[in-house]
Amino acid sequence: MSQTQTSLYERLGRREGIERITRSILKNHLANPLIKTRYENSKDLARVERRVVEFFCAGAGGPETYTGSDMRATHRGMNVSEQEFVTVIDDVLAALEENGVDPPTRNEVLAILWSLKNEVIRV
Numbered sequence: 001m002s003q004t005q006t007s008l009y010e011r012l013g014r015r016e017g018i019e020r021i022t023r024s025i026l027k028n029h030l031a032n033p034l035i036k037t038r039y040e041n042s043k044d045l046a047r048v049e050r051r052v053v054e055f056f057c058a059g060a061g062g063p064e065t066y067t068g069s070d071m072r073a074t075h076r077g078m079n080v081s082e083q084e085f086v087t088v089i090d091d092v093l094a095a096l097e098e099n100g101v102d103p104p105t106r107n108e109v110l111a112i113l114w115s116l117k118n119e120v121i122r123v
C-alpha cells in the first residue's frame, strides 16, 4: 500500500487555513444561542483564539506547539454538558464546510474531537 495522502494539516490549508477556520468557529460560537455566553464571558478571547489555532495545528500534524493546558484542565469546573459538546462540534463542522473543507477531511476532524469527549464533558 502506498502512503500518498497528504497530512490533515495540509488538507486544512496549513496554518493560514486553520486560522481562517478558527475565526469561523468563534464567529459561529458567538452567534449560537446554546453556547455564546460561554465565550462572551471569557476574559481574553484573543488568547483563546491563539491557543485554539495552536491546538488545531499541532493536533493536525503541523509543526506548531500548543502552549495551553490540556483539555481536562482547560474545561475543569465549567460543567460542560453533552448538548454543549455536540453544539461546539456542529459549529466546527459548519466552519470547516464554510471554508471549503471536503467531507472526508471533516469526518477526520469530527473523529478527533469526539475522542476528546471525556476530557471536556463535566470534568
Ligand code: HEM
Pocket (backbone or CB within 6 Å): 035, 038, 039, 041, 042, 043, 044, 047, 048, 049, 051, 052, 055, 068, 069, 071, 074, 075, 080, 084, 085, 086, 088, 113, 114, 116, 117, 120
Ligand atoms: C473537543 C471539543 C473541544 C476542544 C478541542 C476545545 C478546545 C479548547 C481550547 C484549545 C481552548 C483554549 C484554552 C486556552 O485558552 O488556554 C478552549 C477554551 C475554552 N473552551 Fe473549549 N474545547 C472543546 C469543547 C468545548 C465545549 C463543549 C465548551 C462549552 C461550550 C467549551 C468552552 C470553552 C471556553 C468557554 C473556553 C475559554 C476559556 C477561557 O476563557 O479561558 N469548549 N477550548
